[in-house]
Amino acid sequence: MKNKYFTFLTSVLVCASCASLSQAKSEFPKPCAQDQARLKARSEELQKIVDADQDDRKDWFHLTQEQMAEVASRDLIRRKRVGEIYGEGCFSLARDYAAAALVYQHSDFSDHYFQTFLWSKQAVELGDPKQKWTMAAGIDRYLTHTGRKQLFATQASKSFQSDCWCLEQIEKTFPAEIRLDYAGKTIEQQLDWVASLNKENPKCKNEGLCKQSLKDSPKGTVPGFW
Secondary structure, eight states: OHHHHHHHHHHHHHHHHHHHHHHHHHHSOOOGGGOHHHHHHHHHHHHHHHHHHHHTTTTGGGOOHHHHHHHHHHHHHHHHHHHHHHHTTOOOSHHHHHHHHHHHHSSSOHHHHHHHHHHHHHHHHTTOGGGHHHHHHHHHHHHHHTTBOBSSOOOEEEOTTTOOEEEOOBOTTSOHHHHHHHHSOOHHHHHHHHHHHTTTOTTOOSOOBOSSOOBOOOTTSSTTTO
């Protein structure tokens, strides 16, 4: 009698579990890739997010420290939302990955810069060669923020002591032709860019490369690229 009761109770529990699983399955939303309406809505939302990101930076070099801090707060909100959309599995188009990459580039964390590289790389592979520059910038930001020399010469920094811009140190072994292919500029052109940033400040003359010592970035430093 005891064994029969145990068997009956076990069957009831199993059936109850089946019902719970069935209910949970019915309530769980379809994957984003199978929900075209949601996929389209998220893609449009990503474009609005990146448009807001760019609007905040229209006059970046003339913003006050307080204004930059306000932008940073909005950047955090934008990155969180991009992460949520990615977590839904709602990236599908090159423009989705490109938008996400640009938003994550405006972060303060090295991991986010590497994510910029990964997402822009996916955008390139999906047919948007213009995202090569974002790949380059993401890699350079990742390297300089982890104490290493940049590859593409896209990153400059400003000294609070002198209020002058300088170009972050560059990895000498990185091929110039790859730099030109991705970043679209030579080192000399980027040095001219830094000089233009310092043009209005008479104290800044021939700043060139930053004096801060960074570690070399030999081949093998960036998995999946260099």
